[in-house]
Amino acid sequence: MQPRRIARELALLSLSQLPSKPKKLEEQTPQTVMLTAIRALTGEVQDALEMASADLKRGNDLLRDSEFRAVDLKSSQAMVGDAIARTQTAINRLGSAVELPELMQLGDQQEVRDYTIQIVSTCNQYRQEVDELLEASLQDWQLTRLAKVDQNILRIAVVEMVYLALPDRVAINEAVELAKRYSAEEGHRFINGVLRRVTKQLPAAPQQS
Structure with a gap:
């Protein structure tokens, strides 16, 4: 994968996580940029799984208490569908988090870092x-x-x-x-x-x- 494509992905993941002050931003190493992106991704995974768990619990409670009334059954099915979608999102995010270190190794780490910082700093400015x-x-x-x-x-x-x-x-x-x-x-x-x-x-x- 091209270094700038990797950098673009890292910038997307870490845009709101990296320091906003230019001096602090310039101090970031390739490793800290990557770790920031991974932490952001794993945070999203945790949030998605927590929401999926809550959807499943609500759906289960609704089924248990509904005596299978049609309206409640549909609501429960919708909640289970949401839980499945959130779980799939979490799985995809987890896969991306696992891939990032390998992608970083495939590119020029300094070039990846520099373009990531350039994108983030320009977005801030x-x-x-x-x-x-x-x-x-x-x-x-x-x-x-x-x-x-x-x-x-x-x-x-x-x-x-x-x-x-x-x-x-x-x-x-x-x-x-x-x-x-x-x-x-x-x-x-x-x-x-x-x-x-x-x-x-x-x-x-x-x-x-």
Whole structure:
């Protein structure tokens, strides 16, 4: 896997976990960047499993107390379905956490670290401008209402297009791949649509000096 693709994934996972102050951010080593991403992933795994367990318990309680009334049976089935989906998400996240150290070894660790830090620092520096551009492209939707992972996939793509000189098509394709890996089932289509609308506004977007 290309170092920048690994870096992009690490940036997505650790964007809200790494230090926001530039000096502290620059002190991060390849190992600390990777560990931060793994901790973020394992935290998501734990949260997903806890929610799945709660869904299963509620579904079981509803079945036990319902005497199999149709409405309660449907509600219980829905809860079990949610629990299965959350468990699958947890399994996928756990698989990603296991893969990260191997991926890091396959790439140039310093290059991976440097591009991860560049993405994160640029996201922090231009957060307001990036979010305004995204808000204008969401069409009657609010950025803060999106899942956190989708917000950050969009931010990273915009940062790469506007500030890091990545071609629009490449940035969108990379964002779609991240969404397929970390977003909800149809998330990649939503991400693709938003970013294509973003590209129509890029001439008016702020440029790095």
